[in-house]
Amino acid sequence: MPTVWVLYRQRLRRDRWQLLSWVLSIGVLAWFAVEAITKTFGDEASRAQVLKLATATPAILVLRGLARGPGLDSFTFFEIFTFLALLAGFMNTFMAVRHTRAEEESGRAELVSATAAGRWAPFAATVLHGIVANLVLAAAVALGFMGGGLAPAGSVVAGLATGAVGLAFLGVGLLAAEFFSTSRAANGISATLVMVAYLLRGFGDATGSVSPDGMTVTAAWPSWISPIGWGQQTFAYTGNQLWPLLLPVGLATVCGAVVVLIMSRRDVGASILVGRRGRWEARPWLRGPFALAWRLQQGSIIGWCAGGFATGLITGSLGSAIQSTLNSNASITAALREMIQAQGTSMTQLLVAALFEIAGVLAAACGVQAILRMRQEEAAGTAEFVLSEPVGRVRWLGSFMGLGAISVVLVMAFTALGAWLSLVASGDTSTAVGDVWATGVAQLPAALIYLAVPAVVFVVWPRATIPAGWALLGIGVVLGVYGGMVGLDQKIVDLSPFTHTPVVTDTGTDWSGGFWMLGIAAVIAVIALVTVPRREVGTA
């Protein structure tokens, strides 16, 4: 049918950069994983040592996967596959919702369905678009692993496994879009299901049975109810089994069939669950731009805090587990030192510092988002509404920046709380227990820079705010968190704020980097606040 083809090309064109960057990032990450592992754990002996530690530490298995021996290829699959599958899941649920519920919500679907395309051609085009995208993703992952020097056959299996998991979540996303009236809700619930699939598999892997030599793990039942768990069962390189992929493909088919059933009965724009009605009156506290900023972002701030809390819990349990299992492991300690560049004495401290850096990235993302929200307000035209009232621009910008700063602090507070709780519960008595709070504070300056810099961009070059915000964060993370690991030049690594985050150790903490960054963030924030009154308000 030609209309399907027209709509497919429209989807391809609309997604060309977005999908390309997803597929390329996931493919490059596969290649990068092989490179990093070759560099850090070059010989089989050190990989065997790490595997032994991992299989003895359930918390590590949650973040990794099922072990199948210390070979470079199987070890790489163990380290990175579940993460690739997680990303494939997000890519697909967002893609599914973007072309279905979001279109219906905006009214564009109505425009299209009123033509000869009808109700089915857009759906068919979305499914076709999704299948092609996942095939390309499979190829990208396979090429990424092969590019790193792994066996071609196993690499193709790993690629197909990633694509199949993606396809399953395409179905999940399409189904979620049938249930919710807003793309926000459909995106939220389907992304949560991706996370649940990842954690279910993590739980199943962590509670699986370990072989006597500690080199292989067999999953427990929870892994078998997760699409990511199914993908793992291919055991690329060592097993190369394709039959487990029938499960995710089957799930996608079932979801698609249910969607067809629902769509054949419902109106365009309708959903199974009806949106809640709103309040007749605003709550008394909803007055002023700060309250508005909170009202608009409360959901996402709570989400970031939950993410920080979970990271904290994992950090605490990992730290104490490693401490008790293995008091000193030269290669792992060295790897951690590469990551955070400090001479700590305690393994727990190093690990806390390394994982809190990830929470620091979360906090920075939360800060970036506070500024991006303001730009979205402006682009949508609601900012004009507010600024037509007696609200000065400084107060307006200051409110969003203030809330951003508070949420950055909240994310780190919840991270530290999570780590502290799990360390106390595990009975760890090392100094690290108290240090989690200091380590949490140490992450704040870098995160605050990510609040201040986008704010200046927002003032001087509004249209660039959103791409610049995420790009700066991405560059900072790649340089600061992974730069040392892959041996980038120190001068380049130093460009990232995360490089200068103080590392809390019991041999004396150097806080100077933190104070410098705090000062820089403050100066940049003041520049933004001083220049904003000169700026016009507009949607362009």
Add this chain to the structure above:
Amino acid sequence: MDTVIQTTDLHKSFGPVKALDGLDLEVHAGEIHGFLGPNGAGKSTTLRILLGLARASSGSASVLGKDPWGDAVELHRRVASVPGDVSIWPNLSGGEAIDLISRLRGGVDDAAYRERKQQLCELFDFDPSKKGRAYSKGNRQKVALIAALVTPAEVYLLDEPTSGLDPLMEAVFTREVRRLSRENGASVLLSSHILSEVEQLADRVSIIRSGRIVDGGTLDSLRHLTRTEISFAQDSVDTTALAALSQIHDLAVAEGRIKFGVDSDRVHEVLPLLGSLGVKGLLVAPPSLEELFLRHYGDQVAPAAPEPTHDGAPHRRRHRTVAKTGA
């Protein structure tokens, strides 16, 4: 009379595009001032400058004697506005949005406020409990209107306030704005391309074209420049006497009726002749702003231009009217 809004030689450029090109606008205290022009003429840009959302490239603007850019916050306590393109927060209900806006303006949440809000919601037949994303364009417009009308202000800047409203709601709006002006003595700058709405409400009008005011004044003074349309049944009336009169223009016969235009200030001079001819089915249509508007936008309707005879004239005019409303 006091001036509440004044712009002098106001310019605004967006890159090479001149949105405003020497705009001189004056709004008196207590009047409803119609600001007429098609889309793209610079109405919204003018209002955005008066609200301090955009800054003039050159020239001066003042609202209540203050600088709209520098004194924005102070001014906005006394000024209410409806933006040209209303968008509201998708996850806030209409009621929440109205409350928020009025609180931002410094309104108090007392019983009087609630009563007034309730009253306006009923008048405009508006359900404030839906989430913003669920409202149609007309209902989003109502959020902005109710938010602007619910707390008293000295000056109202309304940018095409009735777009998306049905005729019933337009009537409600017209009544409310008239009440603001009569009871509260508020000044209203009403931008519109809907001429009938301005005609009903405005004391004075300014017509904007390509960023400058091309005509203005009271409706009466503008009507002097227009023609009143007179028509009656053809029957067997001899039109030679009519055609000889200098006050009469564009005499034409169409669909069994004789039609012509008369300079509006000279209608009385023609009436005796019509009486002596004993015409039947006489219709006298007063000049509309529509016609005034066409003088500035329909390039062919220059006052002295000779009109084509017979069917040509009415057709062409009808055609252009359609083109104008679509603009």
